[in-house]
Amino acid sequence: MTDTPAIELTGATKRFRTPSGALHTAVRDLDLTVAQGEFVAVVGPTGCGKSTTLTLVSGLEEPTEGEVRVYGEPVRGIDPKVGFVFQQDAVFPWRTVLSNVMAGPRFRGVPAAEARERARDWLARVGLAAFEDRYPHQLSGGMRKRVALAQTFVNDPTILLMDEPFSALDVQTRALMSDQLLELWAGTGSSVVFVTHDLDEAIALADRVVVMTAGPATVKEIFPVDLPRPRTVEAVRLEPRFVELYREIWASLGEEVRITRERGAGRAA
Amino acid sequence: MPLETASETASTAAGKPPAVTSRTEARERAARNRKLTVYAARIGVLVAFLGLWEVCARTEVIDPFNFSQPSRIWDQIWQWITHGTAQGSLGEQIGYTLYEALTGWVIGVVGGVLLGIALGRIRFLADVFGPYIKVLNAIPRIVLAPIFLIWFGLGPASKVASAVVLVFFPVFFNAFQGAREVDRNLVANARILGADNRRVTLQVVIPAATTWIFTSLHVSFGFALIGAIVGEYIGATKGLGLLVAAAQGTFNAAGVYAAMTILAVVALLTEGLLTFAEKRLFRWKPADAGDGR
Numbered sequence: 318m319t320d321t322p323a324i325e326l327t328g329a330t331k332r333f334r335t336p337s338g339a340l341h342t343a344v345r346d347l348d349l350t351v352a353q354g355e356f357v358a359v360v361g362p363t364g365c366g367k368s369t370t371l372t373l374v375s376g377l378e379e380p381t382e383g384e385v386r387v388y389g390e391p392v393r394g395i396d397p398k399v400g401f402v403f404q405q406d407a408v409f410p411w412r413t414v415l416s417n418v419m420a421g422p423r424f425r426g427v428p429a430a431e432a433r434e435r436a437r438d439w440l441a442r443v444g445l446a447a448f449e450d451r452y453p454h455q456l457s458g459g460m461r462k463r464v465a466l467a468q469t470f471v472n473d474p475t476i477l478l479m480d481e482p483f484s485a486l487d488v489q490t491r492a493l494m495s496d497q498l499l500e501l502w503a504g505t506g507s508s509v510v511f512v513t514h515d516l517d518e519a520i521a522l523a524d525r526v527v528v529m530t531a532g533p534a535t536v537k538e539i540f541p542v543d544l545p546r547p548r549t550v551e552a553v554r555l556e557p558r559f560v561e562l563y564r565e566i567w568a569s570l571g572e573e574v575r576i577t578r579e580r581g582a583g584r585a586a
Numbered sequence: 587m588p589l590e591t592a593s594e595t596a597s598t599a600a601g602k603p604p605a606v607t608s609r610t611e612a613r614e615r616a617a618r619n620r621k622l623t624v625y626a627a628r629i630g631v632l633v634a635f636l637g638l639w640e641v642c643a644r645t646e647v648i649d650p651f652n653f654s655q656p657s658r659i660w661d662q663i664w665q666w667i668t669h670g671t672a673q674g675s676l677g678e679q680i681g682y683t684l685y686e687a688l689t690g691w692v693i694g695v696v697g698g699v700l701l702g703i704a705l706g707r708i709r710f711l712a713d714v715f716g717p718y719i720k721v722l723n724a725i726p727r728i729v730l731a732p733i734f735l736i737w738f739g740l741g742p743a744s745k746v747a748s749a750v751v752l753v754f755f756p757v758f759f760n761a762f763q764g765a766r767e768v769d770r771n772l773v774a775n776a777r778i779l780g781a782d783n784r785r786v787t788l789q790v791v792i793p794a795a796t797t798w799i800f801t802s803l804h805v806s807f808g809f810a811l812i813g814a815i816v817g818e819y820i821g822a823t824k825g826l827g828l829l830v831a832a833a834q835g836t837f838n839a840a841g842v843y844a845a846m847t848i849l850a851v852v853a854l855l856t857e858g859l860l861t862f863a864e865k866r867l868f869r870w871k872p873a874d875a876g877d878g879r
Contacts (some may be wrong), residue, residue: 347658347831395777408774411793420789424780454872472779 361529400474690749698757706765749813764795
């Protein structure tokens, strides 16, 4: 049972109809397996379809072809085991911090008192216990992101999907948030798919780094990251093995970035 | 991590007391003076306008029979207040008009919001009813007032009906647009967190659309008043619109202006109440309107 992969994509393809009526392939023939408790980072050139991969796993979108399985079961609609942290702010601006974190359990029918208790617990863990009465607009970007993390973790997801969650934050806050994420994740044993365009972040966080091709996205290469845990982002960055890995992976990723850039230049010309 | 919390706390609580120096004091005094100057200038404009009108009317530069004059208008208002109008006390006329406008407004708003959200959320309904609503919206709805008079008689019902048709459409279109333009991330987030369709509508779409809806509430209360007044003007037994019609029928220009003045005051007061309610409801919004989030 424990050998069942947490996430399994086989030959997954997703096509969208663009507003102009043309057919756009975001993801093509994608095979990817994520083991239980594994942290996988997905890197690729901008706009290649990394985010689409996550929406397929979450059940927000269905694949046009191929199959997506979560714990061996094909994905049909949104799975309650899944948590999703979005790139943009997705906390509800009209709810207070506490009410935002309570939203998940309340939507799932947990009684208010219990939901409040669980929400307070997670707010304490992300260091926002003193801010539960604030509205999101009264918080900094980093704090809002921590509300989003608490909002996701409070549902005890066993599969955590993260779509460039820290890309809007400044460099220092981002490093702190990455450490905090590793800390929160260590206690849960959940599987993580972390989409990012930042290779540093990918190597520092993940057990494996998946490099995607230029769009339509498919897996190009997968690199195991053999750095010991527990890690802290700032320290692991200075290890010789980190630099080695960075060079190796960039050799693969850089090529795809170049292809994407040349296409963009061709379109602009 | 605790370090970050501390620094963020400091930046959030940026409202530290300003150092009192002669410069800040001078700046505050200048700001106060500016405010006073603005108020004084406003009053000056009003006095000059009314004064010029009065003088022109008295010296017969303009014909006071057609254009009346501020002192006569004031006398007329005072007479209505103290002795009542031909149809009863002034308070009763205001009450009638407000009652019709408010009833029409509430019905129009509730209908507009419900239908707007329903059509905004349910694609099928929007596709079916879309063209019909466009056609209805294309009719200049004020011409329906005489028809309502025939259908519902001289009583308040016909005025309520014309207020409803005027209010419904702007509210409907705003609610519809608001429900359509909800941030897709918010909806996706709510669904992932476990919200079903009903919860997405009630707890995400409606709160997100309130900003849109409230914009239309301001405008639409004005429309409700127009509906009620025009209805009364065409035919009624009570109300401010009837007052206008009666004054016009007796060539009493001062009466027409007096009724207009009373209407303006009533409209301003209700507008103020609405703004107050809005402030209470939108505490979650940042103070400056420029930045959404």
